[in-house]
Amino acid sequence: MSRTGKVCLIGAGPGDPELLTLRALRMLQEADAVVYDRLVSPEILALAPDTARRLFVGKAPKHHPVPQDEINALLAELALNGYSVARLKGGDPLIFGRGSEEAAHLTSLGIPVEYAPGITAAQGAAAATGVPLTHRGLASGVRYVTGHRQADGVLDLDWASLADPDTTLVVYMGVANIAQIAMCLMAEGLPGSTPVMAIANATTPRETRLFSSLERIAPDTCAANLSAPVLFVIGRVVKLCADWPAVEFLSSEETETRTVIARAAHA
Incomplete structure (x- = not known):
């Protein structure tokens, strides 16, 4: 892939797939790669395309196997390699989700960022x-x-x-x-x-x-x-x-x- 891709910050909501917005579902189903958190339910993750790469970056209390800086770098690397990335977060990405930090890093590199709000x-x-x-x-x-x-x-x-x-x-x-x-x-x-x-x-x-x-x-x-x-x-x-x-x-x-x-x- 030679073109620059994009990152969609998607609110997966609290877990019930019926609470996804239509925008969130479309973005997820168009993704080449899905970078997801611990709080994303398996029912929602199952809606991603079978062909999409799935990368787990979840954190738990006192256990952050993938630090935030590495998540930022991963999102940028995928997008710069031409992937359409679904950054899937539980709830809403802009309510205690650190979505704004990821967006700031990506936009500083000229990577397009789109949002799909989620039910918190x-x-x-x-x-x-x-x-x-x-x-x-x-x-x-x-x-x-x-x-x-x-x-x-x-x-x-x-x-x-x-x-x-x-x-x-x-x-x-x-x-x-x-x-x-x-x-x-x-x-x-x-x-x-x-x-x-x-x-x-x-x-x-x-x-x-x-x-x-x-x-x-x-x-x-x-x-x-x-x-x-x-x-x-x-x-x-x-x-x-x-x-x-x-x-x-x-x-x-x-x-x-x-x-x-x-x-x-x-x-």
């Missing part, structure tokens, strides 16, 4: 569970935050602003730090009885939902041994899920917190 995990979880991210009288806003820092740095979030009972808080990649997150939010005044849903593998046949309260979510998450990816939804809107316990959570001083685990029945 928070939206997928909301649709799968019926937990709205906003709801009149319960949540007038929603905030997405990352639950970890690069190289396991200090999680220095603005806890005072996040501990707002009128806002739904969605925490990505927060399993390792959920105890600290809950403690900091309660220290800033968010009640320990605040409902929390942890959802693993949202929208896929492997989906698992854990319902708890802010003061109990850390030990409950540990006991449930949820498999990644896990998303936490913190706020009063969680009570609107049909799986929410019939008996409301009370503080630990009044009664033992009741935890419910529900496994979704996706076809």
Whole structure:
């Protein structure tokens, strides 16, 4: 190949192939090479052409076999060799996906970059569970935050602003730090009885939902041994899920917190 190819930054969504956009599906099916992350579901990867090269560059907590600089170089090499590259990322490539870093590297080399937005995990979880991210009288806003820092740095979030009972808080990649997150939010005044849903593998046949309260979510998450990816939804809107316990959570001083685990029945 002598021509310069291109790289399509494609949001694969939370896992259900029916949640792909038509644009994302077209880009994927036109690809000569697919560079994909750990969170891309096998159902979506199966939609790539049989003739396309498949290159796995996934990362896991504290395990990055292919560093970001090498991923950037790989994408550039493929495109400069004339490939149409599908850079497939779970969720949306521009929400905690480092897509903008890859795009900046590629455009600096004169390589064309196109985007296909994806349904981010928070939206997928909301649709799968019926937990709205906003709801009149319960949540007038929603905030997405990352639950970890690069190289396991200090999680220095603005806890005072996040501990707002009128806002739904969605925490990505927060399993390792959920105890600290809950403690900091309660220290800033968010009640320990605040409902929390942890959802693993949202929208896929492997989906698992854990319902708890802010003061109990850390030990409950540990006991449930949820498999990644896990998303936490913190706020009063969680009570609107049909799986929410019939008996409301009370503080630990009044009664033992009741935890419910529900496994979704996706076809």
